[in-house]
Amino acid sequence: MAVEMLAYIKKQSRVxxxxxxxxxxxxxxxxTAAMLTYDTWILLALLVISFVIFRLSKVKISEIRFxxxxxxFFLLLNNIAIYLFSPQEGVKIYGTSxxxxxIAGRYNVTLEQLFYHFNITLKYFVVIPAxxxxxxxxxxxxxxxxxxxxxxxxxxxxxxxxxxxxxxDIQREFRTIAQAQQAxxxxxxxxxxxxxxxKNAAVIVMPLIFSSLERIExxxxxxxxxGFGKKKKRTWYNATAFxxxxxxxxxxxxxxxxxxxxxxxxxxSRFYNPFY
Amino acid sequence: xxxxxxxxTIVAIGIGAxxxxxxxxxxxxxxxxxxxxxxxYPFLALMAVIFGPIAGALIGFIGxxxxxxxxxxxxxxxxxxxxxxxxxxxxxxxxxxNIEAGVFASKQILLFNVIQASVQAVGWILVAPILDILIYAxxxxxxxxxxxxxxxxxxxxxxxxxxxxxxVYAKTxxxxxxxxxx
Numbered sequence: 185m186a187v188e189m190l191a192y193i194k195k196q197s198r199v200x201x202x203x204x205x206x207x208x209x210x211x212x213x214x215x216t217a218a219m220l221t222y223d224t225w226i227l228l229a230l231l232v233i234s235f236v237i238f239r240l241s242k243v244k245i246s247e248i249r250f251x252x253x254x255x256x257f258f259l260l261l262n263n264i265a266i267y268l269f270s271p272q273e274g275v276k277i278y279g280t281s282x283x284x285x286x287i288a289g290r291y292n293v294t295l296e297q298l299f300y301h302f303n304i305t306l307k308y309f310v311v312i313p314a315x316x317x318x319x320x321x322x323x324x325x326x327x328x329x330x331x332x333x334x335x336x337x338x339x340x341x342x343x344x345x346x347x348x349x350x351x352x353d354i355q356r357e358f359r360t361i362a363q364a365q366q367a368x369x370x371x372x373x374x375x376x377x378x379x380x381x382x383k384n385a386a387v388i389v390m391p392l393i394f395s396s397l398e399r400i401e402x403x404x405x406x407x408x409x410x411g412f413g414k415k416k417k418r419t420w421y422n423a424t425a426f427x428x429x430x431x432x433x434x435x436x437x438x439x440x441x442x443x444x445x446x447x448x449x450x451x452x453s454r455f456y457n458p459f460y
Numbered sequence: 461x462x463x464x465x466x467x468x469t470i471v472a473i474g475i476g477a478x479x480x481x482x483x484x485x486x487x488x489x490x491x492x493x494x495x496x497x498x499x500x501y502p503f504l505a506l507m508a509v510i511f512g513p514i515a516g517a518l519i520g521f522i523g524x525x526x527x528x529x530x531x532x533x534x535x536x537x538x539x540x541x542x543x544x545x546x547x548x549x550x551x552x553x554x555x556x557x558n559i560e561a562g563v564f565a566s567k568q569i570l571l572f573n574v575i576q577a578s579v580q581a582v583g584w585i586l587v588a589p590i591l592d593i594l595i596y597a598x599x600x601x602x603x604x605x606x607x608x609x610x611x612x613x614x615x616x617x618x619x620x621x622x623x624x625x626x627x628v629y630a631k632t633x634x635x636x637x638x639x640x641x642x
Contacts, residue, residue, distance in 0.1 A: 189485070190530045219537065219595050255532055265606075270599030277597070307596070308534070315534045339470050344522055346474025347481070351526075354475075354482045362486075372489065381489050382497065386621055389487055389499050393506065393625065394632075396479055404471040412467055454597070 190251055193320045198429070199241035204322045204330030204422075206430040213441040214314040218307055222454040224299075226444045227306045233440075234313040241317055248316055259308055263301050274300035280459045296459060303455075324348040329420030338418050346403075354396065362388050465514065472511045473518045479503060480523025485531055500524075501614045502622035504543065505576055508551035509559050509626060516547030538591030542583045549579040564630035569623055576618045584611035 194200075199207075214230070221227065245252070266273065274296030275281045282295040322330070328345030332338045366372075370384040407413075448454055480500050488496035500523070508516025520543030528535045553575045557568050564572075588610070589603035 215535070215537075222597060251532070255534070258532065266599055266602055269602035269605065273599045304596070304598075311534045315529060319529055339465050340473070340518065343470050343473040343477070343518065346471060347477040347522060347526065350475055350478040351481055354478050355486075358482050358486055378489070378497075382617070382620065385487055385489060385499055386624065389483065389503070389621070390625070390628065392482075393479065393503060394628070396475055397510075397629075400468070400471050400475050403475070404468040407471065408467045413465075413470070 190248070190316070190319045192323050193243060193247055195242050195321075197240060197242040197321075199237065199317060200321045201429070202321075202433060203424040203426055203430050204326035205333040206330075206426070206433050207318050207322050208327075208330045208334060209434055210437040211314055211318040213437045215311055217441045217444045218310040218314075220454070221444050221448040222303055222307070222456070223444075223448045224303055224306070224456040224458075226447055227303065227310050230310045230440075230444070231306065234310060238313045238317060241321055243317065243320055248320065251316065252312075255308070255312060259305060263305065266301070266304070267297070271297060273297065277455055278457050278459050282459065299458065323422065325420075325422040326424065329423040332420065333423070339413060342412075350399075354392070357395065358388075358392055361391050469511055469515050472507065472515050473522065476503075476507045476511075476515065476519035477523035477526065480519055481527045481530070484523070484527040497613050497617060499617065499621065500527075501546065501580070502618050502620075502625055504547050505550050505572075505618050505622040506625045506629065508547050509554040509557060509572070510629065511551070512555065513548045513551030516551030517544045518547075520544045520547030538595055539588055541591060542588045545587055546579055546583045549583075550576055553579075559626060559630055560633055562630050562633035562635035564626050569627075572626065573619055573623065576622065577615045580615050580618065581611050584608070584614065 214234075218227070218230065271291045272294075275294055277300060278296040280296060284293045284295060284298075286292045325345065325348075327348065328341045331341040331344055362372075365384070365388050370387050372381055372384055372388075376384065480503065483503055484498065484500045487499045489499075504516065504520055504523075507519050521540060524540045524543040525535050528540065554572060557564070557572060559568075584607045585604070586607075589600070589607045592598050592603040592606075593600060
């Protein structure tokens with residue numbers, strides 16, 4: 185079961201040096217902008233900027249290739265599904281129809297549809313570098329303190345920190361249980377019927393869940409004994425103070441967000457229409 | 461005095477979200493491209509019934525967002541919000557079940573399944589597609605079809621596996637009437 189997951193990659197770069205809170209704020213601004221806009225020019229501009237930042241971070245493509253392949257595959261399937269379900273969506277949005285060639289019935293290829301797919305794909309590409317960078321350049325322990333800094337109550341921030349702390353442990357336990365059950369004949373692969381596979385999933389999931397419920401008991405007792413949650417505030421071992429670079433980054437990010445929203449909604453439509 | 465969340469709820473959220481991530485990543489059964497039979501929702505339902513609506517909502521939200529982030533490198537917010545919604549409402553209405561009393565018989569099973577089916581139907585068939593259209597401007601018939609498929613498979617999974625989990629969990633609790641006077 186060689187499954188890789190994204191994790192913190194230690195490096196020395198301008199992006200790594202920023203405080204976790206800064207990166208979180210930028211990530212949120214970035215995804216809000218990318219989520220709301222459909223303006224092709226803004227998406228292209230954001231894409232160029234995110235490639236520049238990616239270069240600055242010194243993260244190599246080879247280090248995240250497995251996720252990229254996964255995303256590209258997902259995007260491809262999503263595009264195919266959109267076309268199968270709604271080949272005229274572009275025409276509906278942009279209001280004109282420039283037919284390139286006919287296939288059958290309502291399935292033809294129009295410039296509008298191609299442009300619509302281009303925009304959807306672009307929207308994805310804008311978010312990917314920001315999200316990837318946030319994950320690989322922020323240390324997990326710093327993540328919780330940055331959540332707290334941007335206003336999330338520290339108890340909830342601490343839950344997130346617990347999650348990140350226990351993902352590797354639970355993954356190991358899952359692997360142990362899965363191998364033990366597979367040795368006893370529980371097959372999750374395509375060779376079994378679906379109902380049988382669900383049953384086999386249950387024999388793996390059950391022990392994992394019940395051993396974890398015990399774990400919750402143990403950890404919460406330990407935290408209670410150490411007086412967790414008695415005070416209104418707490419400090420964080422991994423918090424980093426804001427520096428000049430942080431303020432500059434945040435201001436730039438917020439300005440970019442506002443700018444992109446103003447430009448997007450200026451003419452009353454989210455879409456940039458080249459066919460008009 | 462408002463003490464906020466109990467330590468136990470906080471830990472349940474943390475560990476619960478971690479399990480959600482692992483189950484979502486490794487214990488989902490692919491049935492078609494991009495479509496999985498998820499084992500995460502039965503688990504989410506169990507946690508929501510045991511630890512209440514806030515834990516259910518946050519396990520769904522944190523778990524789903526992190527799962528998306530570390531496996532796809534981006535977060536599909538519209539479906540993450542549905543996980544929050546499902547966790548919250550199953551937790552809210554399932555207070556009536558009172559699983560800690562150790563009884564999860566046919567009456568409770570029926571109540572649980574009516575709740576989970578209606579909450580998930582609203583979540584997958586209404587909330588998810590509408591958010592998809594608003595945020596991503598995807599074609600309506602595509603997202604509604606996806607929503608219906610997700611609703612059917614998740615309601616069935618929670619109905620089978622979720623009920624089973626709750627039955628087993630109830631057996632580990634000592635029943636309220638287990639002591640008798642001699």
